[in-house]
């Protein structure tokens with residue numbers, strides 16, 4: 001495909017830059033689920049650059065250990081805890097074992113793979129909804145209860161997806177779960193504001209990276225042979241751009257922002273064409289034959 005003639009949205013400042021004052025998060029601890037890889041690690045990185053201590057959570061010990069070393073090199077204390085966020089008892093143990101009660105919870109871990117709705121097994125539905133929605137709720141519940149008991153303020157950021165508003169053909173499970181995640185933001189922001197707890201959402205657009213599972217990476221490659229030109233911004237997101245948004249939302253400069261979901265996607269989710277593109281059924285887009293054959 002030929003290069004686009006338009007400039008698109010400008011590139012962000014380089015990795016290592018920050019809009020917030022140095023030390024904004026000194027003395028604060030940030031727990032990031034899925035902080036051992038991909039966007040979770042990028043978010044954790046930006047908090048660490050601003051002085052935060054971290055707790056990172058995921059299912060895979062090796063992945064967490066590698067991230068712990070990488071993030072630890074930024075100067076703060078990094079605790080790595082193996083935990084499946086579907087398990088509320090294990091979540092309680094992770095909070096018990098953390099050096100302090102984290103001030104910020106970033107619910108970043110999620111599960112997803114493309115599948116035509118009619119092909120989805122009950123377990124496939126459960127795996128995605130249990131991790132993405134129920135796991136997010138279990139983490140948030142533990143965080144909220146402990147802050148209420150301690151009488152301390154806190155900030156929750158739920159990482160979402162724009163198909164929470166639009167629906168997500170080919171991702172019925174994930175889209176339904178992310179809609180629930182966005183709705184939780186709105187409910188809990190009201191319930192917990194009196195106790196000093198902010199709850200916000202943060203939605204990445206297209207942020208390809210090497211840690212994505214094969215099913216998602218393969219899907220992006222199949223449908224996006226030229227990722228940049230298929231978006232209004234004419235480029236994809238840089239992981240640090242999501243990290244910067246997260247550090248702003250949980251910062252002292254956003255104390256009156258709660259119940260809001262911020263979309264960082266170069267306006268891709270608002271996109272409509274003057275002339276509609278031809279409709280291609282999901283199973284055809286995914287290269288599957290007719291249902292039942």
Ligand SMILES: CCC/C=C/C(=O)SCCNC(=O)CCNC(=O)[C@H](O)C(C)(C)COP(=O)([O-])OP(=O)([O-])OC[C@H]1O[C@@H](n2cnc3c(N)ncnc32)[C@H](O)[C@@H]1OP(=O)([O-])[O-]
Pocket residue numbers: 110111112113114115121122123124125127128131161174212213215216
């Ligand atoms: C696109 C841009 C937006 C991106 C948004 C993102 O979220 S990106 C972030 C993306 N990051 C991640 O997703 C990271 C985490 N994701 C994961 O670890 C896996 O995707 C997981 C959720 C399947 C693992 O959960 P687990 O260990 O509990 O699962 P398990 O292995 O036991 O399988 C459970 C059921 O699912 C079935 N099934 C599985 N794959 C497929 C498939 N491709 N097709 C159909 N079905 C599939 C499997 O067959 C089984 O059903 P069965 O046979 O019993 O009826």
Ligand SMILES: NC(=O)C1=CN([C@@H]2O[C@H](COP(=O)(O)OP(=O)(O)OC[C@H]3O[C@@H](n4cnc5c(N)ncnc54)[C@H](OP(=O)(O)O)[C@@H]3O)[C@@H](O)[C@H]2O)C=CC1
Pocket residue numbers: 033034035036037038039040057058059060063083084085086107108109110111112131135159160161162203204205206207208209211212213
């Ligand atoms: N990348 C993108 O373009 C987009 C991403 N998003 C959202 O951004 C967030 C991060 O995605 P991304 O970094 O790309 O995805 P990754 O697959 O790279 O990361 C997911 C992380 O979550 C962890 N995780 C998954 N399941 C569980 C579980 N049951 N318990 C604990 N940890 C778990 C994984 O670790 P482990 O497997 O070791 O448990 C991994 O570290 C997600 O919420 C995703 O939905 C939304 C739109 C687009």
